[in-house]
Amino acid sequence: MMSYSIAGKELRLKRLLPSGRGVVFAFDHGVEHGPSDFPREYINPRTIIGKIIEAGVDAVMMLPATAFMTRDLWIGKTSLIVKITSKTNLRPENERLLQSIFGYVEDAVALGAEAVAATVYWGSQYEDAMLRQWFEVKRLAEKYGYPSLQLSYPRGPAIKNMYDVEIVKYGVRAAIESGADLIKTYYTGSLESFREVVEAASGIPVLMSGGAVRERFIDFLRDVENVIRAGGRGVVVGRNVFRHKNPGGAIKAIMKVVHEEMPPEEAIKYAE
Numbered sequence: 001m002m003s004y005s006i007a008g009k010e011l012r013l014k015r016l017l018p019s020g021r022g023v024v025f026a027f028d029h030g031v032e033h034g035p036s037d038f039p040r041e042y043i044n045p046r047t048i049i050g051k052i053i054e055a056g057v058d059a060v061m062m063l064p065a066t067a068f069m070t071r072d073l074w075i076g077k078t079s080l081i082v083k084i085t086s087k088t089n090l091r092p093e094n095e096r097l098l099q100s101i102f103g104y105v106e107d108a109v110a111l112g113a114e115a116v117a118a119t120v121y122w123g124s125q126y127e128d129a130m131l132r133q134w135f136e137v138k139r140l141a142e143k144y145g146y147p148s149l150q151l152s153y154p155r156g157p158a159i160k161n162m163y164d165v166e167i168v169k170y171g172v173r174a175a176i177e178s179g180a181d182l183i184k185t186y187y188t189g190s191l192e193s194f195r196e197v198v199e200a201a202s203g204i205p206v207l208m209s210g211g212a213v214r215e216r217f218i219d220f221l222r223d224v225e226n227v228i229r230a231g232g233r234g235v236v237v238g239r240n241v242f243r244h245k246n247p248g249g250a251i252k253a254i255m256k257v258v259h260e261e262m263p264p265e266e267a268i269k270y271a272e
C-alpha cells in the first residue's frame with residue numbers, strides 16, 4: 001500500500017514555507033500566560049489577528065478554538081498552524097513544566113491547517129508525559145499527511161540556563177530524533193551559537209521563538225537577522241509584535257528581514 005500521506009506532508013510544507021523561509025505569528029498567550037499579556041485594546045483575539053493578517057504575515061499559529069473564532073479573517077489569506085498542547089500559569093509552579101492536550105490532530109485537519117504544533121519541555125520532570133503526547137500527535141499527523149512542528153523548549157529542574165547553546169542544541173537534536181518536521185526553539189544570543197543550533201538540526205527547518213519583549217525593537221530585528229544569517233528559516237513571534245505600538249508594521253519589518261534580508265536599520269522604518 002502506498003503511503004499517500006507523504007505527498008500531503010510535502011505539499012503542506014511547501015505551502016507553509018514557499019521560499020524556504022517564513023514569519024509566523026504565535027497567538028496562544030491568552031492560555032499560556034493569561035489575558036494580561038495583551039494590551040487591553042487586543043483583548044478580543046479578532047482585533048490583533050485582523051491587523052496581523054492585513055500586514056501579510058505568512059502564517060498564524062493558534063489553538064483550535066481561537067482559529068475557529070477568527071476563521072473569517074484568515075481563510076484564504078494566510079496559512080494556519082494549529083497548536084494542540086498548552087498549559088496555564090494558574091497552575092502550581094511545579095506543574096507548569098507540563099503541557100496538556102488542548103485539541104487533536106483531527107481539529108487541525110478539520111480547520112484546514114497546514115501543520116500541527118505541540119510543545120515538548122525537554123528536561124522537565126514531565127518529559128515522559130509530553131513525549132507520549134508528542135508521539136500521539138506524530139502518529140496521526142503522519143497518517144493524514146500533516147507536518148508536525150515541535151516547540152522544542154528545554155526547561156526543567158536540572159537546566160540552569162535554557163538559552164545555553166549546548167542545551168538548545170540538545171533540545172533540537174531530540175526534536176529531530178523524535179521526528180519533528182519543523183522546529184521552533186530559543187535564540188541562543190549570537191549568530192555563531194545559532195549556527196551550531198541550525199547544524200544540530202541537520203536540515204530540518206529551525207525557526208526562532210520570539211521570546212520576551214526586547215526593549216528596543218531594532219535589537220529584535222538584529223536577532224532575526226542573525227538567525228537568518230545562521231541558516232535559520234525564520235521566526236515564530238508573539239509578544240514582540242502584539243506589544244509593539246504598531247503590530248502590523250512590526251510584522252512587515254520582520255518579513256523584510258526574513259524574506260529580503262533587508263538590514264534592520266532600514267526594515268525598522270516599516271514599524272514606525
Ligand code: FBP
Nearest residue numbers: 026028029032210211212237238239
Ligand atoms: P513569543 O514570541 O511571545 O515568545 O511567543 C512564542 C511562544 O512560544 C508562544 O507560542 C507561547 O505562548 C509563549 O512563547 C510561551 O512563553 P514562555 O516562554 O513564557 O513559556
